Amino acid sequence: MKYIDEYRDGALARKLAGAIAAEIQPGRRYNIMEFCGGHTHAIARFGIEDLLPPEVRLIHGPGCPVCVLPVGRIDDAMAIAARPGVILCTYADLMRVPASNRRSLQSAKADGADIRMVYSVEDALTVAAENPAAQVVFFAIGFETTTPPTALALVRAKAEGLANFSVFCNHVLTPSAMEAILAQPQDGPDPVHVDAFVGPAHVSMVIGTRPYETFARDHHRPVVIAGFEPLDVMQAVLMLVRQINDGRHQVENEYSRAVVPEGNRKAQALMEQVLERRDSFEWRGLGALPDSALKIRDSFADFDAERRFEVPARSVPDPKSCECAAILRGQRRPEECKLFGTACTPESPIGSCMVSSEGACAAHWTFGRFRERRRA
Amino acid sequence: MCLAIPARIVAIAEDGVTAQIEVEGVRRPVSLALVEGCGIGDYVVVHVGFALSRLDPMEAERTLALFAEAGLTGGAAS
Amino acid sequence: MxxxxxxxxxxxxxxxxxxxxxxxxxxxxxxxxxxxxxxxxxxxxxxxxxxxxxxxxxxxxxxxxxxxxxxxxxxxxxxxxxxxxxxxxxxxxxxxxxxxxxxxxxxxxxxxxxxxxxxxxxxxxxxxxxxxxxxxxxxxxxxxxxxxxxxxxxPDGVEIGGDRARPGDAVLISGTIGDHGMTILSLRESLGFETGLRSDSAALHGLVADMVASVPGLRCLRDPTRGGLAATMNEIAGLSGVGMMLDEAAIPVRAEVRAACELLGLDPLHVANEGKLVAICPPENADRLLAAMRAHPLGAQAAIIGRVTDDPHHFVQMETAFGGRRIVDWLNGEQLPRIC
Incomplete structure (x- = not known):
């Protein structure tokens, strides 16, 4: 596979591992957060941690849209789906995400709700066109990568007068969540340990490199935007280790083959036309974050499922004993949570980090739990 | 987050928006509505049925060269 | 008629x-x-x-x-x-x-x-x-x-069961994995996939007869259908009370299956097969068994893909082609395309 296999080369990986090891300064720790679930997945799937020196610790961040979607929003989607005549179209990733009372879209489907899995929002438009008597609702989730297709669907629905189509909008913003992680008090008993960020690959194709400048300039954290292939991750680690050693904090772009500084202007313009910032949005594990999500503009209000249908809009607190918030901030490791692997597993997740295979806990459980014995 | 892979454009419909991409003999339709100036033979990064970015072959080579260079300066890992 | x-x-x-x-x-x-x-x-x-x-x-x-x-x-x-x-x-x-x-x-x-x-x-x-x-x-x-x-x-003298794998044994597969499952998945109209893939559906008893004749001491045989190779390895690890160490680079996967899996966010190790088998035998018989498998048309792409380990956790692990290690877990829930 061109542009994939070259970036998975084991021989180059060993050389890069050597380069990283050679840069490590004795006694120094390098706490690097990969924000994105895509990086978390690559790290786990390719076993990248085995190639890094023990001084480098990778902290798995909250960049998995399925994981951070709060219970209340799933409850809302289920309430919409339960109405007669509604067809709820959703990405398959959401089917098993736990809602209140141990329910999920999957259990709602078993109860008789018409819930259909789609691979693209365009499929949802097709379902709407083919079922004019039904109300077709697209359950939109995702970071900036997944947002432009939703915006485009709204523009098309309006242009084509597809009156039975609407969007339940849950799109969230990456920089806001990175901000929230760093906003924690640094001098408390349990400070956040994030020295640097591996920045998003595909989010950055859309938003470009500039939104990360604030983390370098104001928060003094180096950021390296990196592709999702394993050599990309290792190269980013090498670049971050060098920045930390040099006392630099800059935004660097390792994923220059797909990310340009200004991002995808066409996609940005579409998002701007259709969507605007919410004052506040709740994130599973992180709580309510200001300016962290998007809603549908008034000019597209007719296609906003939140306005078309009454939703309960109830906030459901995260389970008390769950350590997700601390894990997402790098204050705890997954295996340090007492629910990990006991009450909370990928088959019956309790916290956000266990919900999708990209969550910090699920990735550790599914791919990496053999490492615990080595640490012990 | 955001599963997306690079794929080669092998056909573009008359509307200029609907394209076929191919990876190792697997073809599927994608929309080019969110990118500009893509032609047959170009590689695009595809997410949920949409091309989001045109892959720059020169930059791809440069990045691979960076890996090799880092390997030279660091030497092989034990 | x-x-x-x-x-x-x-x-x-x-x-x-x-x-x-x-x-x-x-x-x-x-x-x-x-x-x-x-x-x-x-x-x-x-x-x-x-x-x-x-x-x-x-x-x-x-x-x-x-x-x-x-x-x-x-x-x-x-x-x-x-x-x-x-x-x-x-x-x-x-x-x-x-x-x-x-x-x-x-x-x-x-x-x-x-x-x-x-x-x-x-x-x-x-x-x-x-x-x-x-x-x-x-x-x-x-x-x-x-x-x-x-x-x-x-046949007399043949003792095959999922509980018979022993540390040190060799793990073999009869050919490429994921062909059946990806063929079926690619036909779902909502995906709009076009591939040249074919199901590997086949009757394996002829291959098995040759294998048993060649290595009567064969310990385990399973066909990795639903849940794929990952499920089968975990089943045997659990039944035999052992661990497994697979070698990713040795596991045969067609380029098209790999590509389709990348596009949909699936793991070929979880994709169903209908004409493949996994065999476990003592290490000293591995080469003979491999030769017998490769001599049969349904085992032409057979390979030794790993070994049985002593592991109280019964983990199925894999040395990745990239040079790391990971667990190969059961498929969690149903196999669905991912977007993230």
Whole structure:
């Protein structure tokens, strides 16, 4: 596979591992957060941690849209789906995400709700066109990568007068969540340990490199935007280790083959036309974050499922004993949570980090739990 | 987050928006509505049925060269 | 054979016990599966019991679409049960087949399925000797469901079971993984995939016979169907109380399967196979077993893919081609395309 296999080369990986090891300064720790679930997945799937020196610790961040979607929003989607005549179209990733009372879209489907899995929002438009008597609702989730297709669907629905189509909008913003992680008090008993960020690959194709400048300039954290292939991750680690050693904090772009500084202007313009910032949005594990999500503009209000249908809009607190918030901030490791692997597993997740295979806990459980014995 | 892979454009419909991409003999339709100036033979990064970015072959080579260079300066890992 | 039973659609009377049903059975099923035992028209098949150990297995087949490149529900229903019997190292002898038909299902399609099933059974040399047909109302089935059962005989001296893997044993696979599952998934219209993939659906008892003859000390045999190679390795690890260490670079995967998995966010290790087997044998027999497998057309791409380890956690691990390590876990839930 061109542009994939070259970036998975084991021989180059060993050389890069050597380069990283050679840069490590004795006694120094390098706490690097990969924000994105895509990086978390690559790290786990390719076993990248085995190639890094023990001084480098990778902290798995909250960049998995399925994981951070709060219970209340799933409850809302289920309430919409339960109405007669509604067809709820959703990405398959959401089917098993736990809602209140141990329910999920999957259990709602078993109860008789018409819930259909789609691979693209365009499929949802097709379902709407083919079922004019039904109300077709697209359950939109995702970071900036997944947002432009939703915006485009709204523009098309309006242009084509597809009156039975609407969007339940849950799109969230990456920089806001990175901000929230760093906003924690640094001098408390349990400070956040994030020295640097591996920045998003595909989010950055859309938003470009500039939104990360604030983390370098104001928060003094180096950021390296990196592709999702394993050599990309290792190269980013090498670049971050060098920045930390040099006392630099800059935004660097390792994923220059797909990310340009200004991002995808066409996609940005579409998002701007259709969507605007919410004052506040709740994130599973992180709580309510200001300016962290998007809603549908008034000019597209007719296609906003939140306005078309009454939703309960109830906030459901995260389970008390769950350590997700601390894990997402790098204050705890997954295996340090007492629910990990006991009450909370990928088959019956309790916290956000266990919900999708990209969550910090699920990735550790599914791919990496053999490492615990080595640490012990 | 955001599963997306690079794929080669092998056909573009008359509307200029609907394209076929191919990876190792697997073809599927994608929309080019969110990118500009893509032609047959170009590689695009595809997410949920949409091309989001045109892959720059020169930059791809440069990045691979960076890996090799880092390997030279660091030497092989034990 | 009269063509009368291959026109029109399945009606409730085809399962009603009357003349229409008798005609369907006669003209379609008996004609296609034709053999001495079935021709007696008893409610059961009578045959002499061989001496030694017998095995019995059953499987139900529900698949959409019913027809796919490389096979259909009929051939799959034969291969699936023949393979389940063969995984004891057994020689399959006889099959039964039960059909649940949905009212309105085209008889021409049923005819194609039955013909394909008969061809698969003749090619395998395992006759369908007894059967049953029921019809359910429209909307209460998915065209056709088939359940087959099979019996077979284990040769003397062969002791194969999921609990027999020992640390140090070699793990082998008979060929490329994921072909069947990705073929079926790529046919889902919502994905709009075009591939040249074909299901690997095949009867493996001939391959098994060659393997058993070559290495009588074979310890485990399993066909990695639903849940893929990952599920099979975890099953054996659990049953035998051992761990596994796989070598990712050694596991054969077609380029198209790999590409389709990348596009959909799936792991080839979780994708179903219908014509592959996993074998575990003592390390000193591994090369001989591999040679025997490669000498058979269904094992031409066989490979040694790992080893059994001593592990109280019974972890299935894999050395990745990239140079790291990871766990190979069970598939969690259903296999669905990911977007993130």
């Amino acid at each position: 009269s063509t009368g039973s291959r026109q029109g659609r399945v009606e409730m009377t085809h399962g009603g016990g009357g003349r229409a049903m008798a005609r369907l059975v006669e003209e379609l099923f008996v004609a296609a599966f034709d053999n001495d035992l079935l021709r007696r028209r008893d409610d059961q098949a009578q045959f002499a019991a061989p001496t030694g150990r017998m095995v019995m297995s059953t499987d139900s087949f529900v698949i959409s679409p019913l027809f796919f490149p490389g096979g259909d529900i009929g051939s799959l229903a034969v291969h699936g049960t023949v393979n389940d019997v063969a995984m004891a190292g057994a020689r399959p002898l006889y099959l039964s087949a039960a059909f649940i038909l949905e009212e309105g299902f085209p008889l021409a399609d049923l005819g194609r399925i039955v013909d394909s099933m008969a061809a698969a059974s003749k090619e395998a040399g395992v006759p369908v000797v007894t059967g049953d047909t029921k019809v359910v109302e429209r909307g209460k089935g998915d065209g056709v469901f088939i359940t087959t059962a099979g019996v077979g005989m284990v």
